[in-house]
Amino acid sequence: MACGRKLHQSGAFAAPLLNCLPDDSSSSKYILQLEYHVATHQNTLYHTSVEDPEDSGGERGVFWFPQEVQSLLGLFPDRKDVLASGQIPLTQGRNISIHDVPSANRWQDVVLSKMKWAKLALETWLHREADYLFMMDVDSVFRGHVGAEALSRLVGTLHRMYYRTTKREDFPYERRPESQAYIPPTEGDYYYTAAVWGGLLDDMYRLVKHCDEKSQEDAKIGVEAAWQEESHLNKYFLYNKPTKVLSPEYLWSDYEGSIPADIRVVRIAQLVKNYQEVRPN
Template sequence: MLRQLSRTHILISFAFLLLFLGAVYIYSGHDISSFRVCPPCEDNPKPEVTYVSQDVVINDCPVTDSWRIRDLKMQTGLKYAQPSTQKGRTDVNSVTNWNAPLVWEGTFDPVVIDAIYKKMDPRVAVVVFAVGKYTRFLKGFLESGEKYFLVDFRVTYYIFTDHKEEVPKIELGKGRKISVVSIPSATRWQDVVLGRMKWATITIDEQIRNESDYLFMMDIDSVFHNRFGAESLSQLSAVLHRGYYKDSRSRFPYERRPESKAYIPVDEGDYYYTAAVWGGYLEEMYKLVKYCYIQSEEDAKNNIEAAWQEESHLNKYLLYNKPTKVLSPEYLWSDYDRVPEDIKVVRISQLVKNYAEVRPNGGH
């Protein structure tokens, strides 16, 4: 009986809240659509309201985890080609079966998408690890990033390294900077890979959370070749692995041992995603990075290491927590591979290198 009365009281309070918003609409001139309401529920009995400014609202609802809501607005007077409802890419699929965009060249207008996100003026973090001999790749990554990666957006490159003295001096664009994070050296490349999740989790907690709205994890042994723009931004964006985007799920290199926390049964799977580029809202990325770290630690306690380290845990997470945008292999190709006809542009590509020479344990 008391529980029923409590629910009734909550609903009545919520109704009065909506009436209050109506009054605000009448007397303040604000459009009622400019408010976001987190409705009452058992976990959050107190409804919360935040007024949306012209561009952005921070939603502090503890239940939905929807920490930032963005309206798709842009300035008036922008000139661009009219979008078609009949023409587009017909050689590739541009939408997932959960109705998220699958982004290829020719599926978006760069003028429109950049205008929308530039109006929001987000702060974007790029986390890269340059440990041991991998510092040699910093210059090429940073210089090409300044030429092609989210040009005219606010970007901070967070460089995690054990040789901070080898971080090169790069001419950066307006609103762009480098932040160096010192970390220990490693004796195995696998430990470098797994350590990424640990050190990223710690640094997001201590620093990055206060400085960024979006976060990308990227491999440093890569070079940008073409535009990598705002079409890549979403709540959680994953990139199709170039080696498996045409394969059946039975061929995906998922972790197939049930003993591992990264285990995926043979009859499950959407796509196989690379761990060399992934991004999203800061808090969504924090949840994913921390998940990979914790699951790797659990595996270690059980004396098992997932087949492809954090990439295996990443794929497990994204199978059951669908990305809101899937990026085609344009967003990470490799200089090792021929470029097929469906890849109209290579935006970033991994470099050819001697793994036995650059990896601390000789590539094994």
């Protein structure tokens, strides 16, 4: 049922949204959507959802993709006991797969561990399920079409706060030389969000493996990158350029009071949430 390209190495994975589409758009499609740490310490559940199903045949829920596309929602909760499949509306051709992950006392550890769980999942089972992998934060909502136009070998998304006039020396890169995520003030192209990014499994495996190893090297000397996995992602993208860069249309935010004229369509948005509820620290 899955699109069948397997890794030539040991495997690959990531954390929140997984898109799997064959290279040939005329062939059968299979999408795997993967969400990480959907349950919180306060029993609050956030999941990727469709807010306006105008073009999805009236289907409300976690999938934006056409109903003829077979889809699997993979959940990686730290509180499996508060999850119930009835919380997520499904229609024919939609399935859910739940995989336990350990909880954490710090939200920083939660986001840093994305790379580790992605790597392990790709090595053990995910390489059998998909061709493309996209990671997406779980506290997000689809508000517009997201499809094959977003696919490429390695895909990054511009951060909404830094895509207009921010100079490279003002990007919030990791600036401490002792960190493996360090980027000098004279280097840098763009600042990418770690909430939506993806690509082919081979390329994604190399990325998550590299970032996990670099974050572990930091941990050995008591260093944590300024923006955790996002700092390591930006360092990787600096020297391994994405083959496609998505605009902030693919990750806007409900925290913004208005939408600027250059954002014609908000395709994915981050939801407003109470951080005291959903973060352990």
